[in-house]
Amino acid sequence: MLSLSARLSRLATLPAKQQASATRELCQASVMYLLQHDPFYGRVLSQLAVTLQARPTPLGLRARPTDWQLIVSPAALAQTAWTGAQWLAMLRHVVLHLVWDHPDRYAAALRTPQQAPLVRWATDAAVNDYLDDLPAGAVTSQTLHTLLDQPVAAKQDSAVYWRLLRRWQTQHAATTSVTPHPVPNQEVGDQLVEQLATATPQPGQRDGHRGWATGQLSDQVARDQWRRQVLTTTAETLSAKQRGTLPGKVQAALTMMPLTHPLNWQGLLQRQLGQVPAGRQPAYGRFNRRQPQRMELPGQTVQTWQTIRIFVDESGSMGNQEIAYLLSQLTRLLAIYPASIRVYPFDTVVHSRQSFTLTGRVPDLKRVGGGGTRFQAVFDSLPRLMAGQPGQLAILLTDGYGEARVTCPVALDVIWLLTSPVAQFSVQHAPGQVISLASDPQLQALRGNLT
The missing domain is CATH 3.40.50 (Rossmann fold)
Structure with a gap:
């Protein structure tokens, strides 16, 4: 049986017509591996519908009226040169976004050009602090420390990082308003987006966040019911030992009571x-x-x-x-x-x-x-x-x-x-x-x- 790294290497050599079937086989093999070696992530992924679609990012979540689906781009994935361990890390990355409800929590902010890059950085930093074997340049709390030039605590909620980034953005906007010629690293609007994208590799090059903003606000309750049901089903299949190896924040998400009616x-x-x-x-x-x-x-x-x-x-x-x-x-x-x-x-x-x-x-x-x-x-x-x-x-x-x-x-x-x-x-x-x-x-x- 081919290893995941070998499957990824083979994917890069295949013609475009054969990449779709190879990607489906890769996804199935990855879920089977996680079910055996990391059952929490495997169980969640096994309940996600997978759709192959040409996109600039290798993978991401897309909103549907009643659930979320995993979007994988064969062409973009073939260009990543990821190892099997890095690919699994990115699958875990997407799962944690879903577990902590990042897509619906920040969907509105992602529709605002000035806020969208801050959301990408804040949510990715919150997730990546819990993961190993990430692709080079992945955003973590240490990345934010370098960008903001101030202490940034690790493993914080995404809202903490978002608040720090918004404050940083506001400070630079205020400096720009009183300075006729802005100094470097004080641009706002489009220039701020460019700065965030070039300080380190842009988070969107790994998993796409654009699909988070495609859902309707009126459907959020239905999607949240589905998400809670996924977590409830997953929790029921895990042993006490398996749950004990998960981060405390993930364990807390597994104890949520499922909603039965809209709020x-x-x-x-x-x-x-x-x-x-x-x-x-x-x-x-x-x-x-x-x-x-x-x-x-x-x-x-x-x-x-x-x-x-x-x-x-x-x-x-x-x-x-x-x-x-x-x-x-x-x-x-x-x-x-x-x-x-x-x-x-x-x-x-x-x-x-x-x-x-x-x-x-x-x-x-x-x-x-x-x-x-x-x-x-x-x-x-x-x-x-x-x-x-x-x-x-x-x-x-x-x-x-x-x-x-x-x-x-x-x-x-x-x-x-x-x-x-x-x-x-x-x-x-x-x-x-x-x-x-x-x-x-x-x-x-x-x-x-x-x-």
Whole structure:
């Protein structure tokens, strides 16, 4: 039987008409090898439909209405000169993107030219830190350390790396706006994309991310159900010893509860976020519409959220599992907004010292409150926490049982997420938008497990 390295070498010598069949045989042999030697990756890949298609990248994921499929380009793969070990590493690379839901989490950002390269780098660095035998030039946290010229911790969530890259991009945009002649490594827009592509080999030359942005937002729930089912099926086939060899972050993904119905409250919240204006900001990559002949004047883009504060009611009616689940859902929704997201527990007071930054992974929650509920404590803390910054949003996650009236002393947008029906909400004429999560089946399942 030919080794995987021999199959790859042979693929490069075949005429174009024979490359398709050889690639299919390679994919089948690779899945069989992984099933025997690395069953987690083999099980996931065995549940992925494989399609051969001419593309500039050897492999990648493409969105379909109800699932994801693996796209392999025989011609591009034949030009890689990969070894069998490197090919297997790239298959694992694609699987980890799927396990950690990178395609749907970042689909919206990939449609923005300035954000797309940052997403590619952030997600690839998050995945590659866990892999060996990668092709030369693969992006890791060490690559980001070299590019950003600052310490970058290894094996972090992709949202952490994306935030670092966005901050780097913003700093260079600000420098460019006040410097008539930009110095090297301070370009924005198309020049920034070129810089990211030439600092090291572009990540897209290995696995394509373009297919992530082809799916419809309305189909994300169906794809997430399919992804969770794949992970559930995979977890059921692994022994305790096999699961124990996986990274902790992968083990955490295998313990997710499968969704059974769409989360309507997510769509409501996302639509609400899209309707709330957050101001505008200068953009030197756009023409000034009022004076297009003056090239030195910036245009404008809609300003996205800069500061989001989530306040979690710890009065006792919500368990840690429920809170962790709801925060994880919020993390997915808020991933498309380049914002600073911080979580504050509260009961009759806001426990600022126990707050934490939400970066894509929900930490182990330890209840610090547990008394009654006083919503006004949240609004009294807003002037200090928000500090009058533009683009501010406050989200209150609560069971809805508290006082009857509250006043908001600052101008900002407020969204209430209730775990009880709206009819049971104690506050009359509550500021902001009120959304009930009472019909969320996942939340009901968690509560059923606790009773």
